[in-house]
Amino acid sequence: MNKPLLSMVMGLAVSMMIVGCSTSKQVNLVQISSSSPPTHPKYDTSESFSFSGSWPMPPQFQGNPFSSGGQGSAQTFEFDALFQYTRTTKNFVNELAQSYTNTPTQTIIHLRKNARWSDGSPLTSKDIWAYYMLQYTQVTDYLTSIQTPNPHTVVFNWAQPTPYNQMRLLLIAQDTQGMIPYHIYGKYADRAAQLMDEARKETKKWVPNNAFGLQIPTNIQKKMTQNYAAFTSDTPKLPICSGAYIVKSVNNTDLIMVQNPYYWDRKDVKFKEVWIKQIQQVPAQWAMLKSGQLDYYDGTPPQDVLMSALASNPDLVHFQMDDAASIGMYFNIRKKPFNNEKFRQALAYVFQRGKIRDVGNYYGIPSQYNMSGILPSTMNQAVSPQTRAKMTKYTYDPNKATQMLEQLGWKKVKGTWHEPNGKVPHFIIGANSSWMPGVLSGEVAAEQLKAFGIPAQLIAADPSIEPTNAQNGKYDMSIDWVDAAFGFTSSWNALDYMFWGVPRQEIGFSDITKKGPAGNQIDTGHPQVKLTGLDGESVDVNQYLNDYPITHSAAKRQEMTDNVVYAVNQACFGIDFFQNVTGAWANVKMLGGHWPMKNEWQKYGRNLPLPTNEKDYLQIANMNLANGTFCINWVFDYWPN
Template identity: 25%
Template sequence: MRRKISKILLGICFSLSLTSCIGSKVIAGYEGYLTQPGKNKEKVMKMIGGWTKTGIGSHYHSGPDAGPLVMFGLEGLAQYVRTSDKIYMLLAESIETDPDNQNVSIVKIRDNAYWTDGNPVIAKDFMSYWYLAHNEMTSYMLDIVEVNNKTFKIYWKPYCSPSEEARKILISQDKKTACAPYHIFKDYADEVIELTKGLKPNDPEDIYYYQTHFGKKWTEEANRRYGEIYTNFRAHVHDGIYPGTGPYMLDQYDENTMILKKNPLYYNADLVSFEKMIFKRGGPTNIQMLLNNEIYYLDGLPLKANLESYLQSNGSLVNYKVLTQDTLGILFNFQKDIWQDKKVREAFQYILDRDLIRRSLAYYTTTTWTPLTAMCDYEAEKWLNPDDFLKIPKFRHDEAKATELLEEAGWTKKSDGWYDANNKKVELTVGTPGWNDLANILQSLFGQFGIPLTIKNADGPGGLLANSRVANSEYDMMTYLTSLNPWGNHPGGAYKHFFDQMDAAMMNIPTDPNTGRYKLICTKADGTGTFDAWSVYERIYTFTGDNLRSKTGDLVVGIANEYLGIDLYNGLTGSFFNLDYVGNLPFPEKFAIDRNVIDVLHYDDYGHDELAGTNVFFGEYTSYSHGLITARD
């Protein structure tokens, strides 16, 4: 059996132009990076971007997507760097707990923070935003009170007040809080603040208390009125400069190119090296544009052979590897009868050679041998007590064990494949967001085991979610991210993805018909009893210290022991930079020898935070606004 599988995989690897069984080639280094001048005399950064072709609107909430202008022109009070512990204070000079009330945060705004039209950034700008645009933050808030123009207080709900550490993470998750300036949207802000403050408080014993905005009872009439105000706010056409506070502001754009110019009023303007940012619309020519020096940065990690080819064809490119704090794998669709038997779910953990899959598709990362945990293994290692971390079930590639478990579940292997306990031939369909390479390998491996697998490609993650949710979905399982945490370094981020974003909905985890909450009862990590996973997640940001570790352990170990899916390998992305044009990049001593920088750093490794910040989707503009990435002139 192993020999047959290997032959199949070798064929797939050949068709994908992979070199997964060969060590990395040494790519010629780049000399003189620290001692010789570069080529970027104009101090311009060029990269890929995307925005609404028909127009970007006049402000952030107007509907269209302004793409790069949002990323580099708008900001919040604070900004975290994904996968790291780094949080930059941006418009906030400080965020501290009120010594007189532990349920209150005092936010002080920078004195030198201005909107692009010259108006100072004030406390009411943030009140305007949060009262107009309800989001997760406002479900934790009780009130926002202005102290003076540059100071305001956030009153957190006493019964679900986030911990001091979690407050900064939650605030930094809200990355574009400076997007509804009070001096422009005063009429809408005043009206919605008056409406909200006039509502009756909600009962803390109410099951929905954690979800209600500002702890109020939102009646049908209040929701209707709020909706009207919000709709009018979005429809407002602003005649002046697109409002922002970030390091760059709009210069010009058309369907294919957007040019941003340095914001002279930016409080960190002296540290901003690039005078302009030029964005080209993304598409199938991204790599060619990189190779032709038309762009100087590109996010991504191609297959190993392709990566080496790109680096060899352009001697000025470097590629870094950055862990993405996610896991790729398989999610079971619990609409289907096949997954109702836990022994069957356990058997499927043994079928696949995950290491072979990882070497074929993600050469530089690591294999995971766990069931779906909803938290990647290195994140779990950081947050769990060591004893709990060791309790996460680990599997291996063992088709004999898989066969034994399936037979115990009443399945039978016949000459034409597997039959379930009802003597129905097992033929499965996997939905993917377009991940053909992974789906093809899974199809071959399951086929060799005796389970035919049909591949159905959806239109991206959104299409995959929609298709999985329809009644009697054609998907028996889905390939997607079995864990993801892009919301700051806290366990709440991982389970936000699982419960609020994608996975639980995609897998059709049963819900309570009265409350809509997921019904996922798991066994505690110490085995002393069961717990409701949603109820723990709902309060995850309120826990601290050992209690946070213990509760996180319950979630990770408890969900893992339900065998809801299969983790395959840890996610990894890359960052391409053109060394002729971009300066001050990390590890010049490494790319002086080999421009394929293969080091994969973890949280506590030297240089991890700096490396993570170079990826524009991890730190956004912070490395550019703080002088960490500069023009190499």
């Protein structure tokens, strides 16, 4: 790392004032390297798996995972799904599902006959059905209904035209279906199904992008809302679980889980207990990891902190892995001059992304393209070589930026740029104060804009207000996850997030509206956006997102993706600084296992780089507890020493 740059940014981090709802506070990253571990209860670590997490503090903590913030970090250990799914790899394996079959119109899933809830009740197809009656997830937009012909068979009935087979399984695999026991919450699921049947009678034709294709009249929607509120108000003290562990005790700082005595695969569960520590301050989390009080930790800190942790504890090993998101910046196109595509393209040549990466995440991977809507790591697989060759590469080029700004009528006077009307701009960049990689990246980006002659200031705002401010257009630019796939990793999923998720609000697209049942205008949640594709003609991203899952020709899907990614890269709605590289930490004194890349630990000083072979890549990807919807490989593939 460039030492002067590191010193500058660390100094900025130390002195930065964080803008919040009330008083300001100082952020000091140096504490991470120097803090002492907090005091904690004495407990037996010999057969436990311990890590840092979070959950709603008692008395808010309760047994309904869909009420008041859910279960927090415990959830991935408490509930099983039909398939265990790893987000960055698209790999999934059977979990509650014993087997499955695809027909032209159905996906038929056979459940494990020995699956039970933690109170001993059998887990049946009715439980899976109840989940979807009360949770309208992405897959329900493509279904007409779900049937339960017998206790161990679930039938997903697909709307016409149906999704292609791989898409079907990916849509299903995103969900954690073993969360709503019918024998506990059946009356709410039955009521939801009854109301859906009433809506089905009033739906004249299939409605795209609506759960089960239904158009819900206002009077029925009101009853559905009341029913769901009653469901989430039904809160037992502790959850009834389908997964490997159940909660034994919980307070503000410690959540202890023990093995589920009825779990279908309990013979393969290696740890007697899972012990989660809720540690509010990041320095304290790192102090506990370094002192050997945590067996596992997620994330990759600044390089100096990482190397300090490895040096202070020879039992720690850090495994780097791809994250399914980049750190970057959205432009607010509601404001001038960001509504001008040429201006946005000019700014894309100003940023030295490698230097931003060095501070935001030293191990991150800058992209040669701009924010394209898809993960940089998937570009070579998702987009054809012919299209990649035609895509503009936005590498650092201040001369190019100068030329483009001058063509727009901007003038540089005494080192400062003036708009065509003679005004000197002053741009505000918003960032979430609790997200240090974003704050540090945004600070360096602001410094680079100022060095180029464009006054810019980072405002690191409290997390209680920053997202709302960004989505409401309060900033000129906002730091966030960009080119992200928060479901399964595919071009369609990433573009779905960008244009139909939160980013569309940060960018500031106007939304398309339609007439509702009573003639009132309803926001569709789909943006009005003009894109120009490979052939120079208009590209409809909404049509792409609608058509891709139901396009069975792989060649046609390739053509569609090429066109949209090319257009998004050209439109320059934001900047992809670098794809994040995250990590998993293991205390190998406390944990045993068939460790990946073990013969290279000494070579890399126990800081393992991104793996280059598929076996290691898959194993390391499974280490990150945030990488899968319900990925608990640690308690199956590793064991207490």
